[in-house]
Amino acid sequence: MTSETPKESTDTPLVTRQDHDGYVTLILSNPARRNALSSAMMSALHDAFDEIASSPDIRCVILAADGPVFCAGHDLKEMGCISDCEQHARLFAQCSQLMMRIVTLPQPVIARVRGMATAAGCQLVASCDLAVAAATAKFATPGVNIGLFCSTPMVALSRNIARKHAMRMLLTGDPVPAQMAFSMGLVSDVVDDADLEPATDALAAGIAARSGMTVRLGKQAFYKQLEMPLSDAYDYASGVMTTNMQKHDAREGIGAFVEKRHPEWRHE
Structure with a gap:
């Protein structure tokens, strides 16, 4: 060889x-x-x-x-x-x-x-x-x-x-x-x-077609929580959802659902 x-x-x-x-x-x-x-x-x-x-x-x-x-x-x-x-x-x-x-x-x-x-x-x-x-x-x-x-x-x-x-x-x-x-x-x-x-x-x-921000955040969170003990995973995921709720697209998506219209994503 x-x-x-x-x-x-x-x-x-x-x-x-x-x-x-x-x-x-x-x-x-x-x-x-x-x-x-x-x-x-x-x-x-x-x-x-x-x-x-x-x-x-x-x-x-x-x-x-x-x-x-x-x-x-x-x-x-x-x-x-x-x-x-x-x-x-x-x-x-x-x-x-x-x-x-x-x-x-x-x-x-x-x-x-x-x-x-x-x-x-x-x-x-x-x-x-x-x-x-x-x-x-x-x-x-x-x-x-x-x-x-x-x-x-x-x-x-x-x-x-x-x-x-x-x-x-x-x-x-x-x-x-x-x-x-x-x-x-x-x-x-x-x-x-x-x-x-x-x-x-x-x-x-x-x-x-979904919010790029939401998908990125979700993919990262999915793999991180997999390796955590159950209690730690819930603590971590709760923090992710709190962060997610502060984003534009979360507010827009919830508003669009309530108002029965299509959301307009900014992907942020």
């Missing part, structure tokens, strides 16, 4: 972006490599999220992929060409930072899944706030089959589904069909393949 990693084509961007009214779609655009999370792909995706984070006009994000595979996880060719322990550590740390960026992003992120999402690709889906899957989509954490347990995907997976479901996926590597993934809580919606894009767009547009 050498410390050199295979080069990816720079002719086209690894992540492409489509802008809509109030939301954007980020597309993993390396189908020839099954949209694998190479270091370059993760950097491109992280940079795209950083740009979106500072854009108040963007209130929701769809994460999609070109080709028949959503994401095959880490680029095994790249990993196999690395022999240095520190390089492997940096690669896995980069992946963890990407997943955390999705969680800390102010805007909700919706995975739009067609085809297979395996290993770190399954982790990517689990890290998103919502996930809409085509009926033929499948999910797997098959690292055990190649002697590399899906330990980092396990973190996101075990925070989305029940322990025994997570352990079964991790210990067997068997693919889980979309409807089962829905029953387990890994995805929020399953739709016919032909309806995948319009259904995901409708969900994103609906979220984008």
